[in-house]
Amino acid sequence: MKPLKSAFEQGAPTAPSNVREATVQRTDVIAPPTRPIPLSLILLVVVVVHLPLLLMKLPLKSYDTNFHILFASHYVHHWFNPWNPKWYAGFSQTTYPPLPQQWIALVSHILGLDMAYMAVQFAAILLLAVGVYRFSLLWVSARAASIAALASVFLGSESFLVYSAGQLATTCAAPIYLNALPFLFEWVRHGKWRSFLKASALFTAAAAAHHATLLFGSIFFAVPVLALVLLDRQDGEPVSTRAFMGRTITIAVVVGAAIAVVLLPFWIALIHYPVTQAPIPHPSRANYILSPQWGLNYFIVPYGALILALPFIFLRGSMVTRLRPLLLGFWVAFMVGLGGTTPVGHLLLGRAFDVLTMERFSYWATLLALLFLGLLAAELVDRYRLWAVVSLTVAAAFSCALAMSWATFRPADAEDFKVDSVASWLNRDGHDQYRYITLGFGNKIARLAVMTDASSVDGEWNSGRSLPELTKFGGGALTSSKYFNKPGLDALRAMLMHADKYGLKWVFVRDHYYDPLLSFAGWRQVDNLEDKTITVWSKDGVPPATPVNSAQIPPHWQGLMWGILPFGSSLVAILVLFVPERKRGQLRATGSLAHDELLVQGRMAS
Amino acid sequence: MKKGYPLAILLGASTVAFILIGTEWPVPSAPAYAVGGSLLRSSSTPETAASHLADEIRAKAWDKAYASLANKAQFTEQEFVHDITGYYPSLRTYATLDSLK
Numbered sequence: 001m002k003p004l005k006s007a008f009e010q011g012a013p014t015a016p017s018n019v020r021e022a023t024v025q026r027t028d029v030i031a032p033p034t035r036p037i038p039l040s041l042i043l044l045v046v047v048v049v050h051l052p053l054l055l056m057k058l059p060l061k062s063y064d065t066n067f068h069i070l071f072a073s074h075y076v077h078h079w080f081n082p083w084n085p086k087w088y089a090g091f092s093q094t095t096y097p098p099l100p101q102q103w104i105a106l107v108s109h110i111l112g113l114d115m116a117y118m119a120v121q122f123a124a125i126l127l128l129a130v131g132v133y134r135f136s137l138l139w140v141s142a143r144a145a146s147i148a149a150l151a152s153v154f155l156g157s158e159s160f161l162v163y164s165a166g167q168l169a170t171t172c173a174a175p176i177y178l179n180a181l182p183f184l185f186e187w188v189r190h191g192k193w194r195s196f197l198k199a200s201a202l203f204t205a206a207a208a209a210h211h212a213t214l215l216f217g218s219i220f221f222a223v224p225v226l227a228l229v230l231l232d233r234q235d236g237e238p239v240s241t242r243a244f245m246g247r248t249i250t251i252a253v254v255v256g257a258a259i260a261v262v263l264l265p266f267w268i269a270l271i272h273y274p275v276t277q278a279p280i281p282h283p284s285r286a287n288y289i290l291s292p293q294w295g296l297n298y299f300i301v302p303y304g305a306l307i308l309a310l311p312f313i314f315l316r317g318s319m320v321t322r323l324r325p326l327l328l329g330f331w332v333a334f335m336v337g338l339g340g341t342t343p344v345g346h347l348l349l350g351r352a353f354d355v356l357t358m359e360r361f362s363y364w365a366t367l368l369a370l371l372f373l374g375l376l377a378a379e380l381v382d383r384y385r386l387w388a389v390v391s392l393t394v395a396a397a398f399s400c401a402l403a404m405s406w407a408t409f410r411p412a413d414a415e416d417f418k419v420d421s422v423a424s425w426l427n428r429d430g431h432d433q434y435r436y437i438t439l440g441f442g443n444k445i446a447r448l449a450v451m452t453d454a455s456s457v458d459g460e461w462n463s464g465r466s467l468p469e470l471t472k473f474g475g476g477a478l479t480s481s482k483y484f485n486k487p488g489l490d491a492l493r494a495m496l497m498h499a500d501k502y503g504l505k506w507v508f509v510r511d512h513y514y515d516p517l518l519s520f521a522g523w524r525q526v527d528n529l530e531d532k533t534i535t536v537w538s539k540d541g542v543p544p545a546t547p548v549n550s551a552q553i554p555p556h557w558q559g560l561m562w563g564i565l566p567f568g569s570s571l572v573a574i575l576v577l578f579v580p581e582r583k584r585g586q587l588r589a590t591g592s593l594a595h596d597e598l599l600v601q602g603r604m605a606s
Numbered sequence: 607m608k609k610g611y612p613l614a615i616l617l618g619a620s621t622v623a624f625i626l627i628g629t630e631w632p633v634p635s636a637p638a639y640a641v642g643g644s645l646l647r648s649s650s651t652p653e654t655a656a657s658h659l660a661d662e663i664r665a666k667a668w669d670k671a672y673a674s675l676a677n678k679a680q681f682t683e684q685e686f687v688h689d690i691t692g693y694y695p696s697l698r699t700y701a702t703l704d705s706l707k
Contacts, residue, residue, distance in 0.1 A: 287636035289629050314618055319610035331617050335624060340636030342624035354635060 036146035042129050045153050050125050053163065053404065054118040062166030063412045066446035067460050068101055069113050073450045075105035076113070080563040082265070082554055086449040087459030088467055089435060089502050089548045094265035094562055095464045099208040100124075100172040102567045113450070121162060124172040128152050131178030135221075136371035138185055138228060139326060141378070148374030154396035156304030157366040159403035161359070164301075164410070170360050173210035174367060176202055176573070177217045181225050188247045189229045189239055196251060198576050204258040205573040208566035211263065212356065213364075220329040220364050227325035262565040265558040273466070273552055280462055280476045281484070284358035287340045298339060301406050302362045304399025306369055313372040323372075330368040337362030355463075412443050419444050421529045422508050423451035425536065433544040435504045437495065440511025441479045455545055457495060457502050466552055467502075469494040482513055489517075496521045503545025507537040663690060 059065045071093055074084045079102075082093040100120055107116035132152040136145035152158065161167040180202030186195035207214040226248060233239045260267065288295030300307070317327025335344040339358040346353045380388035419441070426432050432454035438445055446460055457467060458478040465471050475481060475488030478495060482488060495504065496518070507523060509515065510533060518537050527536035554562070628636070655674070662671035672683040681689075 281635065285633070285635040287628055287632050289625070290632065290636065314614045315610075318612075318614035318617070321610075324610075324613065327613075327617070331621075335621065338625070338628075340628060340633045342621075342628040343631075343633055344624055344628075346633040346635075353633075 034143060036142040037150055039130065039133055039146070039149065042133070042146065042149050042153065043126055045150060046126050046129055049153055049400065050122060050162075054122050057114055057118060058163050058404070058407070059118065059121060059166055060114065061407045061411060061416075062162075062164050063443055064166035064460075065117060065168070066166075066443060066450065068104065068166065068168045069117055070446045070450050071096065071098070071101040072104035072108065072117070073113055075102050076108055079105070080556075080559045082559055082562050085455045085547065087456055087461065088465050088470065089455060089457050089545070090550055090553070091459065091461065091464035091466065092265075092269055092552050092554050093464075094269045094554050094558065096461065097169060097208055097211050097263060097266060097566065098562060099205065099566050099570055100168050102563075103570070106567075117168070121168060121171065124168070124175055125153075125158070125162070127175035127179065128158065128171070131175040132367065132370050134182045135178045136374055138182055138225065139323060140371050140375055144374035144378045145371065146374070147377045148370040151370055151373050151377070151396060152367075154400035155366055155370065156306065156399040156403040157302035157359075157363040159400055160302045160406060161363055163404050164407040164412075165359060166412075167360065167363075169210035170213060170363060173206045173213035174217070174363070176206040176209060177213055177221065178367065180206060181221055184222060184251065185225050185229060187251060188226060188244060189232065190237065191239075191243065191247060194579055194581060196247075196254075197579065198573075198581075199251060200255050200258060201569070201573040201576045203255045204262055205570045207259040208262055208569045211259075211266065212360070214259065216333075216361070216364065220333045220368060224325035224329040228322055231322045231325075258569075262569050264565075265554055265562050268558065269552065269554070280474060282357050285339045285345075285353065288338060289341060294339075295341075297406075297410065298337075298359050298362065301403050302359065303366060304402060305395035306366055306373065306399065308395070309369065309373050309376055312376045313369055316372060316375060326368060326371070330365055330372075333361050333365035333368060337365050417444070417510070417530065417533070419448040419451065422534060423448055425527070425529060426452040426454040426506070431506065433503075434506060434542060435502055435545045436506035436508065437504065438479045438508045438510070439481070439492075439514045440509060443477075445477065445479050454506075457504055466550060467495075469498060482511070492517070493521070496523070499539055500542050502548075503543060505538055505542040509535045509537060 070086065071084070074082075074086070074093060075098065078084075082098075084091055084093050103120050104113065104116045107119050110116075111119055129149045129152050133145050133149035136148040139145075140148070158171065161171050180199050183195040183199035183202065186192050187199055203214065206217070226244075229239065229244060233241075233244065283291070283294045284298050286294040286298075288299050313327065313330065317323045317330070332344075332348075335342055336348060337345075337358055337360075339345060345358060345361070349356065377388070377392050380392065384391075422438075426436060432452065435455045435457050437456055437458045438448065441448065443460060445456070445458060449456060449459075457470075459465065460477050462476065470478070470491055473487040473491040473494070475484035475491040478488075478492050480488070481492040484491075492514075495502075496507075499505070507518060508529075509518070512535075515535075521539075523537040523539045525535050526538040528534065529536065659671055659674055662668075662674065668683060668687050672678055672686050675686070678686070
């Protein structure tokens with residue numbers, strides 16, 4: 001400000017002082033803000049936007065939060081024994097990567113399970129902002145990268161997964177993965193062993209959080225980064241094709257081996273007991289045009305105002321050579337994320353299309369879109385100043401607010417209710433010697449399982465099911481049988497028919513649709529709870545439940561591995577990040593891309 | 607044409623084409639959630655009209671199913687729904703449970 005004022009004074013010595021002052025202020029506003037937003041400020045925005053909602057425990061309303069808390073509660077008491085008898089008469093938790101849940105279990109000793117979940121989720125959101133910033137720096141200027149990181153705080157898909165879907169594993173793994181990618185670039189581009197070490201450790205920790213993120217992230221995120229190395233290989237310090245191939249194969253082999261060892265019990269479970277059960281319908285696989293209600297849920301809400309940026313993403317991604325690999329990664333993730341709207345997901349994923357849910361692909365697509373959004377926002381602000389800032393802020397706030405409040409507009413449970421009385425009933429008078437199921441409890445069954453000592457033959461982790469009554473019909477949780485039509489009711493009938501075999505003596509009914517079915521199956525009402533809104537049904541002559549002798553029970557050595565290696569991988573990742581990194585490579589990467597960005601300045605609006 | 611535009615056009619056109627294909631010939635899992643079948647298929651023939659009605663009944667879209675009937679003046683929507691689903695709590699719905707022990 002001072003030099004500008006001095007220059008003006010020298011150029012117009014006779015001008016009145018009040019005009020001088022006004023001109024100086026105007027000059028100050030006109031100067032384009034080319035500096036990046038400080039990362040510390042972005043992290044503060046995360047605190048302001050997300051911390052209050054997490055302290056209010058808003059994610060507890062989501063679909064899967066209580067599922068993760070149930071897994072964590074098991075690790076609290078049985079860190080080295082992944083066999084959980086609470087669901088399906090027993091199932092192995094080695095069927096799901098454990099890292100976020102183990103961190104919840106650890107932190108719960110201080111904060112309790114619910115707040116520990118919120119703390120881990122909060123850490124993931126903070127890490128996401130850092131990861132988006134670092135990943136974007138590979139492609140765009142520091143300023144655009146910082147705007148992308150700021151946009152990640154308001155990202156609809158992130159809020160949708162956190163507050164509505166409760167996909168803790170996906171939202172934890174993605175930021176770890178994004179933070180690993182710049183190290184991958186540094187290793188393959190410059191052969192820096194420190195980066196190799198850090199990339200390997202972070203990739204392994206990301207897999208320990210969510211294996212699918214690593215698998216598909218390799219296609220959507222890592223392949224574009226490797227393509228970027230090839231595109232940049234002649235800039236500055238050249239890298240030969242042989243070195244490129246050697247380094248790529250080296251890290252792929254090392255990371256692959258590390259993941260194979262760290263998640264060995266998971267792979268063993270997957271190979272010995274592959275997911276062959278009848279596919280369970282999921283609305284994310286719907287055609288969003290034929291089923292607009294699901295299009296709203298899985299496209300409009302996660303993308304929000306990002307939809308308006310889609311033309312820019314396609315145009316800019318096509319015009320800038322080094323952005324093209326990223327555009328292709330985005331496009332594939334975008335198409336698969338559209339579920340059954342296009343045949344792409346079905347063609348690319350095969351049978352996995354009927355097992356996976358598609359909203360995570362939209363999440364990855366939006367993460368890839370963020371740096372394009374950073375570019376767009378930077379150019380809009382340069383051109384339209386305050387109007388652009390206001391418009392972008394409104395769009396970001398709208399996207400974020402819609403996704404955050406979506407759990408209220410479309411709650412996981414049609415009606416919120418407490419399961420404390422059911423848990424108390426089960427925990428007293430020896431009722432927990434028998435197994436139970438619920439009908440009409442929705443995803444409250446995970447909450448109930450956390451609170452009771454009794455075992456159920458129902459559950460919400462479909463890949464962990466082994467009871468034939470549940471796997472062969474294509475229904476989901478028994479508690480929601482009627483929503484799966486005939487397959488769901490067939491599974492329920494089969495389970496009721498075999499009640500004696502599993503020690504199933506109690507049925508808690510909150511939806512009286514099932515009353516005639518229970519009556520015909522020989523059950524009778526014995527009690528009621530919660531002002532008669534929940535009835536307890538029983539069957540005479542059922543023997544007490546005995547532990548199932550399942551072949552899926554992991555041996556002790558697998559339990560030890562499961563308790564040590566995944567969590568240990570996160571500790572190693574944290575430790576190696578303290579190894580100091582030279583600035584040289586990062587500056588080079590940032591400098592080279594700023595050049596490209598300058599080449600296309602102004603094209604967006606022209 | 608500016609450099610890079612062909613790729614943008616290719617991806618954009620492919621996106622539209624895939625959406626059209628996915629809507630006209632949905633993947634097996636998609637129609638389970640759809641109401642009224644394909645947007646690209648009209649109900650101009652008796653076959654497609656019957657198919658749409660079946661889709662709507664399967665999706666429990668009672669309003670749409672009832673609205674598509676030509677003789678709806680003869681019964682109310684509630685009677686129509688009851689006729690399809692059975693009068694709650696009709697135990698006949700669960701008649702197949704008779705053999706359970």
